[in-house]
Amino acid sequence: MNDVQMLKPFLISLLYLISCALALFQASRESTPQPIGLLIVAMVMTPVLVSIIAGLPVNCMSFQSKQID
Secondary structure, rough: HHHEEEEHHHHHHHHHHHHHHHHHHHHHHHOOOHHHHHHHHHHHHHHHHHHHHHOOOOOOOOOOOOOOO
């Protein structure tokens, strides 16, 4: 694997984590109480559900090299 292919999942994950942190920050600053626990569960389950619906294996982020016989 070249470096770009290994860097892409890391950057996508980093961007997702940053957007989740910003959403939590905004929800905590709202004047009305927000269901923070429900928001966290949705943030955790979204990548799993998207990967299952898209037909990708759940462990698609693992970097195991395939052996050639």
